[in-house]
Amino acid sequence: MKRLIFILTLFSFTGFFKSQYNEVLYKKALSDVYQNPDNALKSAQEMLKKEKDPDHLIKLYKLISHAYISKRDFDKSLDWVLKMQELSKTITDPEQKIRIMNAVAIQYQQMGLYSKTFEILDDTFKICSQLPDNKFKQYYLGLNYAIRGLVYKNQNNNELALEKLSLGLQYLTKVGNYENAVANSSVFLYNIGYCYFYLNRYAEAERYFQRSAAVAKSVDAESLEAFAYKGLSENYTVLGKHNLAIQLLQKAVNLSKKVGDLVLSEGIFKGFADNYLALQDWNNYEVYNKLYIEAKFAREQSELASLNKSIDILNKDNNGKIEAEKNKLRIASALIIAVSIILFIGFLLRFIRYRKHNKAAAKELNRINKITS
Amino acid sequence: MTSAQSSPETLQLLDKAYKSLYENPDKSFQILQNIDENKESPVIRQRLQIILARAYNLKGDYSKSIEQALDKNLNSESRKDNSYFYADFALSQQYQTLRLYSQSARISRNLVEKSGTIKKQQYPENLLAQIYQLNASNFLIQKKWKDAQKDLIVSNSYLKNPDDFIISVENMIYQTLIYISQNQIDKAEKTCHEITLKLSNTPQYIFLRAFNMDNLGRIYFLKKDYPKSAQNLNQALELLRNSSFDPLKNKIYEDLSKNYLALKNEEQYQKYYALYKAETDRLDQNKKDAIRNLIRLNEQYENKRMEAADRNFKQSLLIISGICAAVLLIVILLSFSEHRKGKSIQKQISFYKQQQTYVQKFETQHTEKTEKKETESLKKPLLISKEKENDILTRLEEFEKSEKFLNREMSLAVLAGQMETNTKYLSEIINKYKEKNYNNYINELRINYIAYLLKTDPSYLNYKVSYLAEKAGFSSHSAFTTVFKAVTGISPNTYIQQLTKK
Numbered sequence: 024m025k026r027l028i029f030i031l032t033l034f035s036f037t038g039f040f041k042s043q044y045n046e047v048l049y050k051k052a053l054s055d056v057y058q059n060p061d062n063a064l065k066s067a068q069e070m071l072k073k074e075k076d077p078d079h080l081i082k083l084y085k086l087i088s089h090a091y092i093s094k095r096d097f098d099k100s101l102d103w104v105l106k107m108q109e110l111s112k113t114i115t116d117p118e119q120k121i122r123i124m125n126a127v128a129i130q131y132q133q134m135g136l137y138s139k140t141f142e143i144l145d146d147t148f149k150i151c152s153q154l155p156d157n158k159f160k161q162y163y164l165g166l167n168y169a170i171r172g173l174v175y176k177n178q179n180n181n182e183l184a185l186e187k188l189s190l191g192l193q194y195l196t197k198v199g200n201y202e203n204a205v206a207n208s209s210v211f212l213y214n215i216g217y218c219y220f221y222l223n224r225y226a227e228a229e230r231y232f233q234r235s236a237a238v239a240k241s242v243d244a245e246s247l248e249a250f251a252y253k254g255l256s257e258n259y260t261v262l263g264k265h266n267l268a269i270q271l272l273q274k275a276v277n278l279s280k281k282v283g284d285l286v287l288s289e290g291i292f293k294g295f296a297d298n299y300l301a302l303q304d305w306n307n308y309e310v311y312n313k314l315y316i317e318a319k320f321a322r323e324q325s326e327l328a329s330l331n332k333s334i335d336i337l338n339k340d341n342n343g344k345i346e347a348e349k350n351k352l353r354i355a356s357a358l359i360i361a362v363s364i365i366l367f368i369g370f371l372l373r374f375i376r377y378r379k380h381n382k383a384a385a386k387e388l389n390r391i392n393k394i395t396s
Numbered sequence: 397m398t399s400a401q402s403s404p405e406t407l408q409l410l411d412k413a414y415k416s417l418y419e420n421p422d423k424s425f426q427i428l429q430n431i432d433e434n435k436e437s438p439v440i441r442q443r444l445q446i447i448l449a450r451a452y453n454l455k456g457d458y459s460k461s462i463e464q465a466l467d468k469n470l471n472s473e474s475r476k477d478n479s480y481f482y483a484d485f486a487l488s489q490q491y492q493t494l495r496l497y498s499q500s501a502r503i504s505r506n507l508v509e510k511s512g513t514i515k516k517q518q519y520p521e522n523l524l525a526q527i528y529q530l531n532a533s534n535f536l537i538q539k540k541w542k543d544a545q546k547d548l549i550v551s552n553s554y555l556k557n558p559d560d561f562i563i564s565v566e567n568m569i570y571q572t573l574i575y576i577s578q579n580q581i582d583k584a585e586k587t588c589h590e591i592t593l594k595l596s597n598t599p600q601y602i603f604l605r606a607f608n609m610d611n612l613g614r615i616y617f618l619k620k621d622y623p624k625s626a627q628n629l630n631q632a633l634e635l636l637r638n639s640s641f642d643p644l645k646n647k648i649y650e651d652l653s654k655n656y657l658a659l660k661n662e663e664q665y666q667k668y669y670a671l672y673k674a675e676t677d678r679l680d681q682n683k684k685d686a687i688r689n690l691i692r693l694n695e696q697y698e699n700k701r702m703e704a705a706d707r708n709f710k711q712s713l714l715i716i717s718g719i720c721a722a723v724l725l726i727v728i729l730l731s732f733s734e735h736r737k738g739k740s741i742q743k744q745i746s747f748y749k750q751q752q753t754y755v756q757k758f759e760t761q762h763t764e765k766t767e768k769k770e771t772e773s774l775k776k777p778l779l780i781s782k783e784k785e786n787d788i789l790t791r792l793e794e795f796e797k798s799e800k801f802l803n804r805e806m807s808l809a810v811l812a813g814q815m816e817t818n819t820k821y822l823s824e825i826i827n828k829y830k831e832k833n834y835n836n837y838i839n840e841l842r843i844n845y846i847a848y849l850l851k852t853d854p855s856y857l858n859y860k861v862s863y864l865a866e867k868a869g870f871s872s873h874s875a876f877t878t879v880f881k882a883v884t885g886i887s888p889n890t891y892i893q894q895l896t897k898k
Contacts (some may be wrong), residue, residue, distance in 0.1 A: 062488050097688060098673050124894055192636070217552070221670070221673075223670075238839035260657075261665070261666055262662070262718055263660065297654070297657055300658050301658065301660060302656045305620070323495050324497075325546065327496055330496065331496060334496070334499055334694060335498070335499075337694070337695070337698055338502070341701060345701075345702070348706070351709070352709050356712070356713065359716055360716065360720060363721075363724055366724055367723060367724055370727040370730075370731045371731075373731045374730050374731040377731060377735050379739055381734060381738045383614055383744060384738060384745060385741055387745055388745050391745060392748060393521075393746040
C-alpha cells in the first residue's frame, strides 16, 4: 500500500517541473532510495547545494527524508520533514505553501506518525478553505480528505476511511485532469474498493475496482490499472469466481511487466496460486505458490536490503577497526618488548660487571681483613 | 548445573518459566515476576531476560522481545564475560524473527564457530544445542537443507539430559520442516507422528503440539487430503484458544484459509483469510516497530563491542608493559644493589687500609713525619705562608694523635683557637691536605679511633652502640651509625659482629 501512496505523491508533483533543475539526476537518486540509500542521499545533497526553487527544494527534502526512512533512521528523516515544514512557513504564496504542507503530511503518514499527519492536514485545510474557488482549491481539498482516508485505512478503520476517500474523490472529479487528478482518482477508487472488500461488501468493491481500472486506463497509468485488476481478482476469488479472477490476473501480469513492482507481482502470484488451488489445478498451484513465496521473500528482503546493508557496513567497519586495533597492539607490544629486552640486557650486563667487580673487591677485603686482624 | 551464588528457588523458577513458554507465555511472565532481577547474578539475569524475550516473541510482541533480549543485556554486560554468548544468541534470534536473515546467519555462524569455547555448565538451557538449532534454522531459510540437517544432528548430539526434552522436540519439528521443504512428505508425516507420540505424556506443551498439528495439516494439504488437513488445523487452533501464541495462530489461519479455498468453502475461507490478513498487518507493524528499536540497539551493541575491543587493547597493553616493567625493575634493582654493595666493599677496603696506617700512626706516636707532608704540600699554590702552614700541619698531627677530637664541643672554631689560627686558614688547610671538609675530617678521626678501640680492646665489643657513640663524641646514636657507615661502608653492629667472629 505504501508504494501506491508513493506513486500518488509523485503524481501530485509531476505538474510543475520546468526549470534548469536536473530531472534525470533526481530520477536516478529516486531509484536508488531503496537499493542504495546512501547514494541517493549523496546525490540529493549535492543537488540541494545549487537549488533555490522551493518546489525543487521540497522534492529533494522529501527524497532525503525517504532515503533515511529506507535506512530506518527515523530521527534524521524527521529532521528533513521538519525542514520542509520550516520552509512552508517562510512562503507567503498560499498555493505553494499548501503544496509543501501536503507533502509534509504525506511524509508523516508514511512514517506512521498519524497524529502529526492530521495536525498538518487540519492546518492545510484551513488555508485551503480561504482560497477562492478554483481547481487548485478543489484538488487540494480532495487530497486532504483522501490522505485522511488512507490514514484511517492503515488503522483498519474502514468505514471512516471509506467516507473520507469518497469525499476526496468527489472533489477530484470536479477538476478534470488538473495536476494528474485522474491518475490520483484511480488510486482513490482502488483504495475505496479495498475498504469495501475488507468490509465484506464485495459487490461495491467490484464496482470500484472496475472504475479504478477504467480511470487508470483512460490516462494510460498501467501500473495503476494492474493494481486495480489485482484488487478485482482478489474480490472474485473470495466470491468463488476463480476463472474470472485468473483472467484478470493475466491482464494484470501483462500490464505489470513494464513496472516491475514487487508488491504488485507478489499480489498477482498469490492470486494465481489461490485461484488455481480453488480450481484444484494442482500443477499451476504449485508453480504460482512457489513464485508467490519467492516474490514475498524478495519483497520483504528488498525492503530490508538497505537495512541489512547498513548493519553489514557497521559490522564490517567495526571488524576492520578491531583488526586494526589488534595490529596496533601487536606493533605496540613488539616495541615494548623490544625496548624492554634491550634495557634488560643492558642492566643485566651492568649487573654482571658489578658482580664480578664485587667478587674481586670482596677478595681484596678479605685479604686486608686478614692483615689487619 | 548451577552458578554458585544463586538460590535453588530462583533456578527452579527459571526452569519452570522456561517450560511454561511452551504452555502459555503469559504464565512465564507470572512466574518470572517472582524473581527479583536486581539481586541475581548477571548470568541468571541474562537467562531471565532471554526467557522473557522468547515469551514476548512467541506472543508476537517483537518490540518488547527485543528490549528484553538486548536493551538490558547491553547495559549490564561486558563482552569479556563468558556470558556474551547469551547476548549474541539473543541478537541472532531477534534478527531471524525480524526477517533480517543474513544478520542472523552471520551471528549464529559465528557462535557455532566459537562453540568450542562455551563452558557447558554455565548455560543450563543447553545453549550449545540451541546454538546449533538456531544455525540449522538459518540454513533452512537459506534453503541449504543439507547443512541444516548436519547442524540438527550436532544439536541432537548435545541432548543427553531429560531436561533437554523440549529442545529435542523442537529439533524434530525442524526436521519435519526440512522434509516438507524437500517434498519428502512421507518422511515428514512419519516424524510428525513420532512427535505426537513423544508429546503424549506432556500434553501441557500446547505450543509444540499445535505446531506439530499445523505441520501435519500442511502435510495432509500437500497430500490433497483437505478435510483431514482442516481437521488437524482446527484442532491446533482449538488447543491455542486460550493462549497468546499469536504468530503461530496466524500461521494456522493462513493454512486454514488455503484449505477452505481448496474445499470451496467460501464462507470459512473469507473468515480465515480476513483473520490472517488483519493479524499479518498487525504483526508486520510490530515487526517494523521492533526493527526501529533493533537498529538503535544494534548501534549500541556495536559500540559495546568496540568498547570491549578497546578495553581489551588497553588491558593487553597494560599487562605486557606491566610484565616488562616488573622484569626490568628486578634486573635494575639487582644491578643497583650490586652497585651499592660494591661501593660499600670499596669503602670497607679503604677504611681498613686507612686503619692500617692509623694503627701504625698510633703505635709509632713519636715518629715525626712532617717532612713528607711538605713535599705533598707543593701540589697547590697557597695563599698562606709556608711557615704558618707547617705550623698548623704539625699542630693537626698532634691533634690527631691526641684524643681531643672525641670532645663533643670540638668545632672548627674551637680547633682554630687551639691552633692559634683563624677558621678560614684551618678549613683551607684541612681541605687541601686532608682532601675533605672539617666535618668529614673530624668524623673520620672519631670513627677510626672507635674502630681502633674496638679492635684492640675486646672489652669495647660488649658496650652498647649508644655508649660508643657518646664516647666518640656524637650527639646521637643514629648520627654515629650514619657516620660510621659512611666512613667504613658497614654499620657499627656489623663491624662488631665481624670482630667477635674473629
